[in-house]
Each structure stands twice: as C-alpha cells, then as structure tokens.
Amino acid sequence: MAYVVTENCIGCKYTDCVSVCPVDCFREGPNMLVIDPDECIDCGVCEPSCPANAIMADIQPGSAQWQAPNREYAALWPRIVAAKDPLPTADALNGKARKFNEHFLPQPAQPSARPEQV
Numbered sequence: 001m002a003y004v005v006t007e008n009c010i011g012c013k014y015t016d017c018v019s020v021c022p023v024d025c026f027r028e029g030p031n032m033l034v035i036d037p038d039e040c041i042d043c044g045v046c047e048p049s050c051p052a053n054a055i056m057a058d059i060q061p062g063s064a065q066w067q068a069p070n071r072e073y074a075a076l077w078p079r080i081v082a083a084k085d086p087l088p089t090a091d092a093l094n095g096k097a098r099k100f101n102e103h104f105l106p107q108p109a110q111p112s113a114r115p116e117q118v
C-alpha cells in the first residue's frame with residue numbers, strides 16, 4: 001500500500017506535503033507532484049497536510065485511477081525535498097473539474113521553473 005496524489009494537486013503545488021514526508025518520496029512535475037509508490041512507507045502524515053485534499057491512500061475509493069500516473073511520473077520527474085511557494089494559480093484552480101485533461105503538464109520540472117500557464 002502507498003499513498004497517491006490525485007487530480008486536485010494539478011496547478012497548485014502548495015508543497016505542504018513535501019515538508020512532512022519522512023522519506024522524501026515526492027516527485028515534482030511542472031504543475032503537479034506525485035508519490036513514488038516504491039518509496040512511500042504508508043505513514044499517512046501527508047494526507048491531512050494537503051490543503052487541496054489531493055492525497056489519499058491507494059485503498060480508498062477514487063484512488064485507483066491515480067496509481068498508474070503516480071508510478072509512471074515518479075519514474076520520470078525529479079525528487080523534491082523542500083517546500084516551495086505555490087503556483088500563482090493555486091487558489092484559482094483549487095477544486096476545478098477536469099484539471100488532468102485541461103491543465104496537466106507531463107514533462108519533467110526544471111529545478112526553479114514555473115510554467116507560464118497551467
């Protein structure tokens with residue numbers, strides 16, 4: 001079992017989750033984070049830390065469709081170990097529907113890059 005990051009993370013990057021993860025298993029895309037399921041120790045401390053309610057255990061209803069993207073992009077994106085400022089669109093996109101189809105950016109994040117638009 002592992003925890004997964006889900007759709008409402010897209011466009012936010014609040015990164016509160018990164019601050020509390022004891023094993024640094026979050027990976028950073030341009031406008032979303034994912035969890036490496038092979039490194040997650042299932043401690044659960046990140047779930048209540050997420051202001052977007054975007055983290056859930058992979059046994060919870062609604063998590064199944066996010067397991068593959070978390071595994072896929074964890075292998076492609078760089079590790080993030082420190083919190084950073086949220087994206088400018090974080091509050092505006094919080095809770096929006098269809099974020100994956102309309103805003104998801106799959107390429108690896110650059111170390112200090114911010115997308116021009118999400």
Ligand code: SF4
Pocket residue numbers: 005008009010012013014015016017018032033049050051052053054055
């Ligand atoms: S705190 Fe939640 S919304 Fe923010 S980066 Fe982490 S998982 Fe994504």
Ligand code: SF4
Pocket residue numbers: 002003020021022023024025026035039040041042043044045046047
């Ligand atoms: S459940 Fe624990 S180990 Fe897994 S991502 Fe969250 S804080 Fe990190």
